[in-house]
Every structure is written in C-alpha cells, then in structure tokens.
Amino acid sequence: MTTTPKKHMGLKAKERLSNTIIYILLITISIVWLIPFIFLVFESFRVESTYQVGYVVPKQFGLDNYINLFTKTDFPIWFKNTFIIGLFASVIQTIIVLCMSYTLSRLRFKGRKLLMNVMLVLGFFPGFLSMIILYKVLSWFNLTSANSVPGLILVYVASSGMGYYVSKGFFDTISRSLDEAARVDGATRFQVFTKIIMPLSKPIVIYTILTAFMAPWGDFMFAKYISHATSAGMNVAVGLQYLISTPQNLSAYYTMFCAGGVLVAIPITILFMCLQRYYVEGVTGGAVKG
Amino acid sequence: MARVKLTDVKKVYDNNVVAVHDFNLDIADKEFIVFVGPSGCGKSTTLRMVAGLEEISSGTVEIDGVVVNDLQPKDRDISMVFQNYALYPHLTVFENIAFPLRLQKVPQEEVFKKVTEVSEILGITEYLNRKPRALSGGQRQRVAIGRAMVRNPKVFLMDEPLSNLDAKLRNQMRAEIILLRKRIDTTFIYVTHDQTEAMTLGDRIVIMKDGYIQQVGTPDEVFDQPKNLFVAEFIGAPKMNTFRTNLIKENGEYYVTPFGSKLLVDGLKGEELKKRKIEPQEVILGVRPEHMVLGKDADNDIDAKILVNEMMGSELHLHVVTNDNTELIVRVPTVDLSHEERAKLTSGNEFHITFKGNVMNFFDVESEENLLN
Amino acid sequence: MEKTNNSKNISLFDDIGDLDLLQLTKFQTILYKIIHFFKGIPNGVASLFKYIFSLIKNFFVWIKNDLTDIVQTFVNGDYKTKLSFIIMGFGSIARGQILRGLLFLVFEIVFIVYMYVAGFHWLGKLPTLGTELPGTAYDPRLDTYVRVDGDDSFKCLLYGVLTILFILAFIYTWRLNVKQNKISEEILKSGKKLKSAKDDVSSLLDEQFHKTLLALPLTGIFFFTVLPILFMILVAFTNYDGAHDGYSNLFTWVGMDNFNSLFNLNLGANNLSVAFGEILSWTLIWAFFATFTNYFLGMFVAIMINKKGIKFKKIWRGILVLTSAVPQFISLLYVSKMFSANGLVNGMLLNTGIISDLSHIIRFWEDTTLARVMVIVINIWIGVPYLMLIVTGILMNIPADLYESARIDGANAAQQFFKITLPYMLFVTGPYLLTSFIGNINNFNVIYLLTAGGPDNPKLLTSAGTAGDTDLLVTWLFKITTGAESKYYLASVIGIMIFVVVSFLALIVYNAIPSTRNEEDYS
Structure with missing residues (x-):
C-alpha cells in the first residue's frame, strides 16, 4: 500500500473527528443552557403543589398557576405598571438619547470634549447612590410607593442622556460631508437634522426605542427602592421576587412565580430575538470597535 | 459670477498648528483657478474657508466685494462639489438636485424646469428616478455637479472631484469639466493634487506647499518659469531633472559643467544672465526630460549609460545614469528615429545628452529660488 | 569597524534601544516590559501630579485674567455698561436688545427676591444643618398636643446646597451680562449691528442648535444625577441615618469621622x-x-x-x-x-x-x-x-x-x-x-x-x-x-x-x- 492515500485519509479523518467532538460539545452546551428554562416551563404547569419539589415533570398538568397568578396576586397590576413605564420611557428616552448622541456626534462646540469626559467620570459613581435623595424628593411629590409608575418613568428618562454611546457610534458612521453638502445647499443645522440625518437613522431609532422599552422589565434595584414594599407600585421584577422572598411566600407562590416568569419571558424574548441584529451592529459598530 | 479676493487669510488650529499662512489671492470674475499641491499643503482648508465650512482665523475673504467671514455657507451664494460626492442616499437623483431649491421654497414647476435643464446638460436625465446607490461613480459625480449647478451660484467650488474615479474615467471627466466651464460661465475654484488636472483645467494655478503659496501663474508661466525648485519639480511629468552643477563664465559667455561636460548657456537665458550680471556660482540646474536631446559632440556633452528604456508609444522614456551615479530621465520621440538609432537606445548602451540654454532653469543652492526671478 | 558583542552586558533594568530589543528572547522581552511598566509608575504618578498642579495653576490664572477683564470693562465702558453692573440687562435694553435685557433683569429680580425670602435663611442653616428639634405644642382648636416641626436637616442640606448653586448661577449670569456689554460696545464701535431677538431665536436652530438639543437632556442629568451625587458626597461628611433622618431627629456635620472609621484598623x-x-x-x-x-x-x-x-x-x-x-x-x-x-x-x-x-x-x-x-x-x-x-x-x-x-x-x-x-x-x-x-x-x-x-x-x-x-x-x-x-x-x-x-x-x-x-x- 502506498503512503499517499493513507495521509490523505488521515487529514480528513482528523477533521471529522474534531468536528464530531465539537458537535458533541455544542449539543451538551445547548442542553445545559436550555435546561433551566425547560424546567421553569414545566414547573409552571404543576397543579398538585405550589411549593418546591424534587421532580420536574408535573404529575398533573393544568393552568391553575396562570389563573391564580392573575386572581390571587397583584401580577396584573405589576404587568400593567411595567408596560406603562416601558411605553412612556421608550418614547421619551429615545428623544433624549437621540438629541444627546446626535449633538455629540455631529455638532462641534466649545466644551464638547469636557462634557463627554465629565459624563464618563459621573458614570464611575454607582448609580444607586443617587437613589437615596431622589427617593426622598420624589416622596415629597407623592411619586413613590403606590405612585411609583410616574416616579420611575421620571428617574429612567431624566438621566438617560448619559447612555449615548451606542447611538453616537451609529451617527459617527454617517459621513460628515453629507452635513456639509446640505449646509452649502442652504440648510440650517436644524434642517440638516430633520431632512438628512433622521431619515437615514431608522435602525438606531428602532434599536433605541426597543431597548428603552425592554429595560424597565428587568430593573430590580431602582424599582424596588421606589416602590418601597407597596405592591401596587411594583414592577414585574420586584413583584415576582416578592412572591418568593420569604419561606412562607415561597411555599405558597413558587409555581405561580414560575408562571409569571414564563409570561414575562415570552414577549421580551421575542422582542430581543427581533432586535439581536441591531444589538450586535450597535455594540460592535459603536462601543466595541471604539 | 463674481470676483473672489482673499487677503492675508490664515488658518490656525487649536493646537497651534498653522495650516494656511497669509494667503493672498485676487480671483477675477469667471476665472478658473486651481489650487494644487501635495497632501496637507492647505489647499482644501483654504477652499473650505471660502465655502464657510472652516472658520477663518485671520484675514478676510470677499465674494463680489462683500466680506463673507461671518456669513454661513448658505448665505455666501456658493456651490460645492465634494470629493466623495456627498449625495443624499435616501433621496432620488431628482430630489438630490432639487434639494437646494426646495430649501428656498421654489415652486414645483420651476424646480422641475431647472432640474431637468441641468440633468440634460449633464446627460443624467434617465437616472432621475434612481437612488444614488444604483449609480456608478461617474454618474454620481455628475449628479453632484448637477446639484451644485442648479443654484447658479456666484462661485463654484470643487474639492478633488475626480480623485475617486479610475484613470480612464478621470481623463473623460476632465474634458467634460472643460466643456462644463464653457456652459456655466462663472468663477471656479478647483482643488486637486494632480498637476495634470491643474495644467489642463486652470486659467491660473496656485501651487501650495506646507500652507504657503509657492507660485501663482498661468500654466505656461509655472511650466516655463518656475519660481522655485519645488514648483519646478512638481509641475510636469516625468519630473524635471535637477542636479547640482557649476555656473561658470568664460570669455563673457556663461557655461554649465554638469558631469564633466561643458554646455553653453545660449539664447534668451544667456542674455538674461548677462544682463543681470549673475555671479558664477554653484547652482541647482533643472532641465525637463523632454528638453534633453541626443548630443553629437562627445567632448562637451554629458556622458551617460542607459539603465532602462520604457516604451510609451510615441516616445521612449530613457532612464540613464551619469558617471557619478546621478539618474536622469530623457524623453525621446520615436517618430523620426531610424532603425539603427532606435536599436542603439537599449539598456547598457551609451547615450550622450545635450540641451540648449533656453530650457535651463537655475536655482540658488540654498534658497532654492529661481535665479532669474 | 569593530564589532562589539553587546548581548551579554545589557541589564534588563536599563533602557534598551529598539534595535537591541530585537536581540532579546521572548521571555526576556516580556520581563523587560514588566520591569519598565513598574519603573514607569513613579513617572506616571509624578506626571499626574504635575498635570493636576498645572490645572490648578491654569485655573487661578484664568480667574485673575477674568477679574482683570471685568475691571477693565467697567473702567472703559460707557454709562450703559457701568449701570449694567448693578441693574443687569440695562445695557442690553438700552442698546435695543430688549429680549435679552429683560431676561437678565428678570433673573436678577428673581434671585434677589429668593435670597431675601429664603436664601439667606437656608445659607444660615448650612453650617449646623439645623438646630431646632421638633417639639410639641398645644393646639386649642383640636384640644390636644400636636407636632411642631423643627428644622429638617435634610431640607437644610438640600436647600442650602441649592442656594449655593443658585448663587453660583447668578454670578455666572452676571458675568455673562458684563461680557455682553463689552462685546456689544465693540460691535457697535466697529459699525456693525447687534443681533435682534429674531436673529437670536433663529440662531437657536442653526449656530446654537447644540444648545437647543442639549437643553433637555442636560437639565435631566443635572437634576437627577449631578445634584444627587453632589448631595450624597456631602452626606458622607454627616451622620445622616435612619435614627437621624433630619425630620424626627437632626443630623449634622461630622467632618472626616466616617472616613476615619473606615480606615481605622483597630481590630475590635x-x-x-x-x-x-x-x-x-x-x-x-x-x-x-x-x-x-x-x-x-x-x-x-x-x-x-x-x-x-x-x-x-x-x-x-x-x-x-x-x-x-x-x-x-x-x-x-x-x-x-x-x-x-x-x-x-x-x-x-x-x-x-x-x-x-x-x-x-x-x-x-x-x-x-x-x-x-x-x-x-x-x-x-x-x-x-x-x-x-x-x-x-x-x-x-x-x-x-x-x-x-x-x-x-x-x-x-x-x-x-x-x-x-x-x-x-x-x-x-x-x-x-x-x-x-x-x-x-x-x-x-x-x-x-x-x-x-x-x-x-x-x-x-x-x-x-x-x-x-x-x-x-x-x-x-x-x-x-x-x-x-x-x-x-x-x-x-x-x-x-x-x-x-x-x-x-x-x-x-x-x-x-x-x-x-x-x-x-x-x-
């Protein structure tokens, strides 16, 4: 037997072996990553008990948890709250962030670099630090506890200008000579903004609106502090955590918590999957590439 | 259609870098002026100061007698064609050209009339409904020109408009710009780094280096009477041959002695040298490749050996080397050569060079200024 | 030419030229880089201090120049300018820029009223953060003892800081007013016209467009991030906690006590x-x-x-x-x-x-x-x-x-x-x-x-x-x-x-x- 065919087979076999190993790894990874969610879904349909058990597949399937979630807990209120916050926050926040990132990207003025450096340094402070005084002041205006929704909206949008990096990165990719051509053609800076740049910015506008909408659904820290243990003011994160925060609550509401988790996960996950193209573009085009 | 006057215009950036020094130029109405020079010489910066896209650090720019330093671009009545065309990607070709008119709230019929007029001149009527991304480079360039034309500006500014096109297209567009100039009889300021464009398009050329104007003149003037070494080497391709040699005076006549030769400075240049009583000195001598010819007098001509010959079609470019290893380029037209003469012009062979007085350019060794300025 | 074998006598602690660096092995190069990184730290720290020092120096130079400018503006200015030092906006109104002048004037009036009504009060409380505890008093109408509010330390701190910021804003605006006068005089002297109110408004959409766009975001950031952080930094120097929340019990300044206790290494x-x-x-x-x-x-x-x-x-x-x-x-x-x-x-x-x-x-x-x-x-x-x-x-x-x-x-x-x-x-x-x-x-x-x-x-x-x-x-x-x-x-x-x-x-x-x-x- 000559050596050449052997060598040739060796290369292919080696590749097939490494590919097989990779497939096995990938399948394992996929299973491991998905397991908790599979468990979560199963547990949400468990009827025979509401506390934690040692098995996954329910002995009895039913929609009890889902129904109880709506009738026995304040979940509908939490869901409504979070939805309203998301709606208002997304619109207002988008406007603010776009104004900020557009200005920093395309307008040149004295103090621009200083402004960006100051905001960078401000970002080094833990965000929660400002909560203490904000809570106090908001409570003077009755925007906390049961009235958390407007209070939270205010907190989210007011400082949202600091989150300009991704949008700015996007604007930076539009050639400056478009602005200059328009100005030579007779446009004011305002007209450049509305007639030229905005029509070209659909991707980033959509991205900003959707991320701003999704954020309140996952905020725990601020929402918890402002709602201050008043159920009527909680968002879904704080509310669901409350459902399992004490041992008594845990045994009574665990499966309802699972149902709540599923209900919140579905819409957000769908939104994120639609968004992921923009997310990668935004992060790699802006923040990551620098 | 306006006169443009730049007086002591200077541009200094925040970090104290001076991009343009004391620029003085008087551009006549309807003149086609070209700013030319290597990268970073300040030509685009100066153009942008005229346009209003860069702030003028000091000095004044006047358009049609009005000082425009504090005016926004849109109030200066100028148009500009950008290097990368800067077409609005989300608008059709029609809307791109119409954009400036729409900003002035011109009524629709007039907009239609003007845009179609311009697109006919430029030959882009069939693209009016397309978006820029569906057009080729040359077509986009025309749309950019159309957008600039449609406003009938007082001054037409062009910032390296042909740099993004391939060589063949560039030649074609150059000819079209000359035609365009005839049709829109207005003042043009054109920026390029390509000296060929400058020479073919400009009524007058402004050569810049490191923020300073080196020379202002017609193409003939800068070609025949370069003010300094930089201009001499920048204008003309292949580059002018320059080398150090001695200018001597013998029996009332001037001679130059490069590479062991002795060549008489005859003709008008010789007269000029005598009239001005120029001292014999070491000089930098410049002679263009096309002005060097095959010599017949072996004793007094320059001896050289041929390194390479490039066949350019109607002429040969000979790269030769002298006895002290200086390389020169000589352009030899092939039309009148016999077969034997042609055969002799190959690598390794000897070549004798001579040239007349009126093609010689003398530059001061230190200041690099032309001695006969 | 002599060839020197120099690869033996180089110490990694010396600075090595680029060409010689190529002679080092991979390991030596890494070691070299680490050594010089640490060697560079003192230099880095020194240059950081030099930078901070020069910032401070520039700050004082700037202040000196500014004060000189203010004095000169007064000395060289016409009567309109001089009067504007006291009545803000007078110069602008007198020169025909009514809108600008009115804005300045209104700001000045608001400031003076505020300071008289509340400002000085809060400033006074700032050093102590309040001295009066809440108490009780008899209310004849309700026939019982009701709570009488004392000083609220929280409000003292908050309003005190806001007052100081307001004062700073006033100084800035006053300075702006003085500068405007100087610039207006110069413009008129050179024969040009001053910007009208219409010009000002339209420039907000053009040259000043950045101000228009940034107004809302920056206001939000200022009130919801900058101010709270400033406030919380100050709180670090007080004893504000659940028991001393300012309302039911006062809190006050404690200087560096909190930081000292943080770094106090007593192992109790x-x-x-x-x-x-x-x-x-x-x-x-x-x-x-x-x-x-x-x-x-x-x-x-x-x-x-x-x-x-x-x-x-x-x-x-x-x-x-x-x-x-x-x-x-x-x-x-x-x-x-x-x-x-x-x-x-x-x-x-x-x-x-x-x-x-x-x-x-x-x-x-x-x-x-x-x-x-x-x-x-x-x-x-x-x-x-x-x-x-x-x-x-x-x-x-x-x-x-x-x-x-x-x-x-x-x-x-x-x-x-x-x-x-x-x-x-x-x-x-x-x-x-x-x-x-x-x-x-x-x-x-x-x-x-x-x-x-x-x-x-x-x-x-x-x-x-x-x-x-x-x-x-x-x-x-x-x-x-x-x-x-x-x-x-x-x-x-x-x-x-x-x-x-x-x-x-x-x-x-x-x-x-x-x-x-x-x-x-x-x-």
Missing part, C-alpha cells in the same frame, strides 16, 4: 474597615473572574460554532441567544431557587438516590467557597451568549486573507488562533473589556438575586448591619440603605470608595492600552 468587633477590606477584595476577585471567564469561554464557543464544516450555525447561536433573551431577573431568581437547600437540584439528587438523606444535601448557597464558585458559574451561564454574539460579529470582520497568508506560511490552527485571532480580538475589544470589568464591579443583579450577598458572615457584621461572603460593594451599599438602621452616611462613604476604585482602574487601563482612544478625529 463591628470593625468597618475589616468589612470594607474583605468586601472590596471579593468584589475585585469576582469582577476579574466574571469578566475573563465569560470573555474566553464566549470566544471559545464563538470560534467553535464559526469553524468551517460545522452545520446549523444559526441554530446553535439561536439557542444561546434565546437563553440570554429571557429577562435576567427571571433566570437568576429561578436558578437561585433551583439550588436552594430544598430546591429542585437537591430534591432530584435525593429522589434518584445520589444523596442518601436530608443531612447530605448540598448547601450551595450556605458554604462560602461553594457559593462564590456557583455565582461565577451561573454568571457564565448568563453572560457567554452575549460574548459569543459580539465575538462572532468581530470574527466575521477579520480579513480572510490574513488566515490564508498564514496558512501558506505554514501556521496550524492553534498558531493561527494565537497569532491572528487573539491579538485582533484583544485590540478590538479592549475598551469593551474595561467597561465590562467596571460593570461587573457594580453587578448588582447577579449577586443580589442569586444569593442576596449571603452566606452571612459574622466577621462582616458592623454597625451598619450584616454582610455576606458574596456581597459586592454595591450590594452592601443597597443593604445598608434599605436595612433597619439605614446608615445613609455609610452608604455615601462606600459609594465614594467605589468611585475611587473604579476611576483608579479606569485611568490605569486607559493609559496602558493604546486602543482605548475612543474618539474619532475628523480633520
């Missing part, structure tokens, strides 16, 4: 600095592992999926992305409960007989080391999909001919990874790693929702409450604020320390890595 019980030290070190360790495990594992997975010959790429990526699309709090809370003492995992272990009885259940969240490991592992589960997405995006951007050229030169897969893929990755994701690291230092959700900081560690018990072995500085801050005693001043101190740590790290990394120049420069 309830020691704050011990707790701080422990929590800080865990925070840094956690941030390091959290960032780099995710980074390299994410890269590994991305490269695996991206490999030629692997099918169903979209499905593998999709599954991973799906898991990170679910809101984090759900994932974290569920997994936290899954591993609890009577949770799903232990239950399954019991049911399948792997564990014999209840005494052998694995206390995932109660053993310090196990809890810390679990936290890092779960964080990997959460974070790898994000990293995989980003790395995939970058991988697709590496020019293919780099790899082709390497293959022709004879590089195998591992070499290609280390010499092409990895360096390119690190270069592009440098800034991202930094922000990721800083983000993990402040990663509240993962820690709090998984363990609430636990298991509690009695050694970390302080006057501010309990703390645990997985607590980060930021979760500790949260506990202190929401705990029974609500030691707000302590929270401020810790917040400031977090800031110091983060800025310090950011500065080092920012200057050490060349690719973190995050600003494009258009000429």
Whole structure:
C-alpha cells in the first residue's frame, strides 16, 4: 500500500473527528443552557403543589398557576405598571438619547470634549447612590410607593442622556460631508437634522426605542427602592421576587412565580430575538470597535 | 459670477498648528483657478474657508466685494462639489438636485424646469428616478455637479472631484469639466493634487506647499518659469531633472559643467544672465526630460549609460545614469528615429545628452529660488 | 569597524534601544516590559501630579485674567455698561436688545427676591444643618398636643446646597451680562449691528442648535444625577441615618469621622474597615473572574460554532441567544431557587438516590467557597451568549486573507488562533473589556438575586448591619440603605470608595492600552 492515500485519509479523518467532538460539545452546551428554562416551563404547569419539589415533570398538568397568578396576586397590576413605564420611557428616552448622541456626534462646540469626559467620570459613581435623595424628593411629590409608575418613568428618562454611546457610534458612521453638502445647499443645522440625518437613522431609532422599552422589565434595584414594599407600585421584577422572598411566600407562590416568569419571558424574548441584529451592529459598530 | 479676493487669510488650529499662512489671492470674475499641491499643503482648508465650512482665523475673504467671514455657507451664494460626492442616499437623483431649491421654497414647476435643464446638460436625465446607490461613480459625480449647478451660484467650488474615479474615467471627466466651464460661465475654484488636472483645467494655478503659496501663474508661466525648485519639480511629468552643477563664465559667455561636460548657456537665458550680471556660482540646474536631446559632440556633452528604456508609444522614456551615479530621465520621440538609432537606445548602451540654454532653469543652492526671478 | 558583542552586558533594568530589543528572547522581552511598566509608575504618578498642579495653576490664572477683564470693562465702558453692573440687562435694553435685557433683569429680580425670602435663611442653616428639634405644642382648636416641626436637616442640606448653586448661577449670569456689554460696545464701535431677538431665536436652530438639543437632556442629568451625587458626597461628611433622618431627629456635620472609621484598623468587633477590606477584595476577585471567564469561554464557543464544516450555525447561536433573551431577573431568581437547600437540584439528587438523606444535601448557597464558585458559574451561564454574539460579529470582520497568508506560511490552527485571532480580538475589544470589568464591579443583579450577598458572615457584621461572603460593594451599599438602621452616611462613604476604585482602574487601563482612544478625529 502506498503512503499517499493513507495521509490523505488521515487529514480528513482528523477533521471529522474534531468536528464530531465539537458537535458533541455544542449539543451538551445547548442542553445545559436550555435546561433551566425547560424546567421553569414545566414547573409552571404543576397543579398538585405550589411549593418546591424534587421532580420536574408535573404529575398533573393544568393552568391553575396562570389563573391564580392573575386572581390571587397583584401580577396584573405589576404587568400593567411595567408596560406603562416601558411605553412612556421608550418614547421619551429615545428623544433624549437621540438629541444627546446626535449633538455629540455631529455638532462641534466649545466644551464638547469636557462634557463627554465629565459624563464618563459621573458614570464611575454607582448609580444607586443617587437613589437615596431622589427617593426622598420624589416622596415629597407623592411619586413613590403606590405612585411609583410616574416616579420611575421620571428617574429612567431624566438621566438617560448619559447612555449615548451606542447611538453616537451609529451617527459617527454617517459621513460628515453629507452635513456639509446640505449646509452649502442652504440648510440650517436644524434642517440638516430633520431632512438628512433622521431619515437615514431608522435602525438606531428602532434599536433605541426597543431597548428603552425592554429595560424597565428587568430593573430590580431602582424599582424596588421606589416602590418601597407597596405592591401596587411594583414592577414585574420586584413583584415576582416578592412572591418568593420569604419561606412562607415561597411555599405558597413558587409555581405561580414560575408562571409569571414564563409570561414575562415570552414577549421580551421575542422582542430581543427581533432586535439581536441591531444589538450586535450597535455594540460592535459603536462601543466595541471604539 | 463674481470676483473672489482673499487677503492675508490664515488658518490656525487649536493646537497651534498653522495650516494656511497669509494667503493672498485676487480671483477675477469667471476665472478658473486651481489650487494644487501635495497632501496637507492647505489647499482644501483654504477652499473650505471660502465655502464657510472652516472658520477663518485671520484675514478676510470677499465674494463680489462683500466680506463673507461671518456669513454661513448658505448665505455666501456658493456651490460645492465634494470629493466623495456627498449625495443624499435616501433621496432620488431628482430630489438630490432639487434639494437646494426646495430649501428656498421654489415652486414645483420651476424646480422641475431647472432640474431637468441641468440633468440634460449633464446627460443624467434617465437616472432621475434612481437612488444614488444604483449609480456608478461617474454618474454620481455628475449628479453632484448637477446639484451644485442648479443654484447658479456666484462661485463654484470643487474639492478633488475626480480623485475617486479610475484613470480612464478621470481623463473623460476632465474634458467634460472643460466643456462644463464653457456652459456655466462663472468663477471656479478647483482643488486637486494632480498637476495634470491643474495644467489642463486652470486659467491660473496656485501651487501650495506646507500652507504657503509657492507660485501663482498661468500654466505656461509655472511650466516655463518656475519660481522655485519645488514648483519646478512638481509641475510636469516625468519630473524635471535637477542636479547640482557649476555656473561658470568664460570669455563673457556663461557655461554649465554638469558631469564633466561643458554646455553653453545660449539664447534668451544667456542674455538674461548677462544682463543681470549673475555671479558664477554653484547652482541647482533643472532641465525637463523632454528638453534633453541626443548630443553629437562627445567632448562637451554629458556622458551617460542607459539603465532602462520604457516604451510609451510615441516616445521612449530613457532612464540613464551619469558617471557619478546621478539618474536622469530623457524623453525621446520615436517618430523620426531610424532603425539603427532606435536599436542603439537599449539598456547598457551609451547615450550622450545635450540641451540648449533656453530650457535651463537655475536655482540658488540654498534658497532654492529661481535665479532669474 | 569593530564589532562589539553587546548581548551579554545589557541589564534588563536599563533602557534598551529598539534595535537591541530585537536581540532579546521572548521571555526576556516580556520581563523587560514588566520591569519598565513598574519603573514607569513613579513617572506616571509624578506626571499626574504635575498635570493636576498645572490645572490648578491654569485655573487661578484664568480667574485673575477674568477679574482683570471685568475691571477693565467697567473702567472703559460707557454709562450703559457701568449701570449694567448693578441693574443687569440695562445695557442690553438700552442698546435695543430688549429680549435679552429683560431676561437678565428678570433673573436678577428673581434671585434677589429668593435670597431675601429664603436664601439667606437656608445659607444660615448650612453650617449646623439645623438646630431646632421638633417639639410639641398645644393646639386649642383640636384640644390636644400636636407636632411642631423643627428644622429638617435634610431640607437644610438640600436647600442650602441649592442656594449655593443658585448663587453660583447668578454670578455666572452676571458675568455673562458684563461680557455682553463689552462685546456689544465693540460691535457697535466697529459699525456693525447687534443681533435682534429674531436673529437670536433663529440662531437657536442653526449656530446654537447644540444648545437647543442639549437643553433637555442636560437639565435631566443635572437634576437627577449631578445634584444627587453632589448631595450624597456631602452626606458622607454627616451622620445622616435612619435614627437621624433630619425630620424626627437632626443630623449634622461630622467632618472626616466616617472616613476615619473606615480606615481605622483597630481590630475590635463591628470593625468597618475589616468589612470594607474583605468586601472590596471579593468584589475585585469576582469582577476579574466574571469578566475573563465569560470573555474566553464566549470566544471559545464563538470560534467553535464559526469553524468551517460545522452545520446549523444559526441554530446553535439561536439557542444561546434565546437563553440570554429571557429577562435576567427571571433566570437568576429561578436558578437561585433551583439550588436552594430544598430546591429542585437537591430534591432530584435525593429522589434518584445520589444523596442518601436530608443531612447530605448540598448547601450551595450556605458554604462560602461553594457559593462564590456557583455565582461565577451561573454568571457564565448568563453572560457567554452575549460574548459569543459580539465575538462572532468581530470574527466575521477579520480579513480572510490574513488566515490564508498564514496558512501558506505554514501556521496550524492553534498558531493561527494565537497569532491572528487573539491579538485582533484583544485590540478590538479592549475598551469593551474595561467597561465590562467596571460593570461587573457594580453587578448588582447577579449577586443580589442569586444569593442576596449571603452566606452571612459574622466577621462582616458592623454597625451598619450584616454582610455576606458574596456581597459586592454595591450590594452592601443597597443593604445598608434599605436595612433597619439605614446608615445613609455609610452608604455615601462606600459609594465614594467605589468611585475611587473604579476611576483608579479606569485611568490605569486607559493609559496602558493604546486602543482605548475612543474618539474619532475628523480633520
């Protein structure tokens, strides 16, 4: 037997072996990553008990948890709250962030670099630090506890200008000579903004609106502090955590918590999957590439 | 259609870098002026100061007698064609050209009339409904020109408009710009780094280096009477041959002695040298490749050996080397050569060079200024 | 020419020229770089101080120049200018810019009224933060004792600071007013016209467009970020807590006491600095592992999926992305409960007989080391999909001919990874790693929702409450604020320390890595 065919087979076999190993790894990874969610879904349909058990597949399937979630807990209120916050926050926040990132990207003025450096340094402070005084002041205006929704909206949008990096990165990719051509053609800076740049910015506008909408659904820290243990003011994160925060609550509401988790996960996950193209573009085009 | 006057215009950036020094130029109405020079010489910066896209650090720019330093671009009545065309990607070709008119709230019929007029001149009527991304480079360039034309500006500014096109297209567009100039009889300021464009398009050329104007003149003037070494080497391709040699005076006549030769400075240049009583000195001598010819007098001509010959079609470019290893380029037209003469012009062979007085350019060794300025 | 063999007598501690550097082996080069990095630190620190010093010097020079300018404006100005020093806006109105003048004037009036009515009062309270305790008084109408409000320290501090800011704003506006006068005089002298109100408004859409766009965002940031942070920094110098909340009981300035107790290394019980030290070190360790495990594992997975010959790429990526699309709090809370003492995992272990009885259940969240490991592992589960997405995006951007050229030169897969893929990755994701690291230092959700900081560690018990072995500085801050005693001043101190740590790290990394120049420069 000559050596050449052997060598040739060796290369292919080696590749097939490494590919097989990779497939096995990938399948394992996929299973491991998905397991908790599979468990979560199963547990949400468990009827025979509401506390934690040692098995996954329910002995009895039913929609009890889902129904109880709506009738026995304040979940509908939490869901409504979070939805309203998301709606208002997304619109207002988008406007603010776009104004900020557009200005920093395309307008040149004295103090621009200083402004960006100051905001960078401000970002080094833990965000929660400002909560203490904000809570106090908001409570003077009755925007906390049961009235958390407007209070939270205010907190989210007011400082949202600091989150300009991704949008700015996007604007930076539009050639400056478009602005200059328009100005030579007779446009004011305002007209450049509305007639030229905005029509070209659909991707980033959509991205900003959707991320701003999704954020309140996952905020725990601020929402918890402002709602201050008043159920009527909680968002879904704080509310669901409350459902399992004490041992008594845990045994009574665990499966309802699972149902709540599923209900919140579905819409957000769908939104994120639609968004992921923009997310990668935004992060790699802006923040990551620098 | 306006006169443009730049007086002591200077541009200094925040970090104290001076991009343009004391620029003085008087551009006549309807003149086609070209700013030319290597990268970073300040030509685009100066153009942008005229346009209003860069702030003028000091000095004044006047358009049609009005000082425009504090005016926004849109109030200066100028148009500009950008290097990368800067077409609005989300608008059709029609809307791109119409954009400036729409900003002035011109009524629709007039907009239609003007845009179609311009697109006919430029030959882009069939693209009016397309978006820029569906057009080729040359077509986009025309749309950019159309957008600039449609406003009938007082001054037409062009910032390296042909740099993004391939060589063949560039030649074609150059000819079209000359035609365009005839049709829109207005003042043009054109920026390029390509000296060929400058020479073919400009009524007058402004050569810049490191923020300073080196020379202002017609193409003939800068070609025949370069003010300094930089201009001499920048204008003309292949580059002018320059080398150090001695200018001597013998029996009332001037001679130059490069590479062991002795060549008489005859003709008008010789007269000029005598009239001005120029001292014999070491000089930098410049002679263009096309002005060097095959010599017949072996004793007094320059001896050289041929390194390479490039066949350019109607002429040969000979790269030769002298006895002290200086390389020169000589352009030899092939039309009148016999077969034997042609055969002799190959690598390794000897070549004798001579040239007349009126093609010689003398530059001061230190200041690099032309001695006969 | 003599040839000198100079490779023997070079000490790595000396500065070596570029050409000679090439003679060193790989190991020597790395050693050299490390030595010189540390050697450079004193220089770096010295130049930092020089920079700060020059900033301060420039500040004073600027103030001196400004004052000179003000005096000159007064001396050289006409009567309109001189009067404007007292009546703001007079000059503008007198010169025909009615709108501007009125705005100045109104501002001045508002300021004076405010200061008279409330400003001086609050300024007076600032040094003491209030002296009158609330008390009771008899109300004849209700025939009972009712509460009489005393000074509210919180309001004293807040309004005192606001008053000072208002004063600063007034000084700035007054200075602007003076400058306007000077500029207007110059413009009129040179024969030009002043801008009319219409010009001003239309310039807001053009030259001043940035002001229009930034007005709303900056106002929000100022009132909701800058002001609170300023306030909280001041709180760090008070004794504001649940017991001294200003309303029912006053709080006051305590100077550097809080900071002293933080750094006081007396090893008694309830020691704050011990707790701080422990929590800080865990925070840094956690941030390091959290960032780099995710980074390299994410890269590994991305490269695996991206490999030629692997099918169903979209499905593998999709599954991973799906898991990170679910809101984090759900994932974290569920997994936290899954591993609890009577949770799903232990239950399954019991049911399948792997564990014999209840005494052998694995206390995932109660053993310090196990809890810390679990936290890092779960964080990997959460974070790898994000990293995989980003790395995939970058991988697709590496020019293919780099790899082709390497293959022709004879590089195998591992070499290609280390010499092409990895360096390119690190270069592009440098800034991202930094922000990721800083983000993990402040990663509240993962820690709090998984363990609430636990298991509690009695050694970390302080006057501010309990703390645990997985607590980060930021979760500790949260506990202190929401705990029974609500030691707000302590929270401020810790917040400031977090800031110091983060800025310090950011500065080092920012200057050490060349690719973190995050600003494009258009000429």
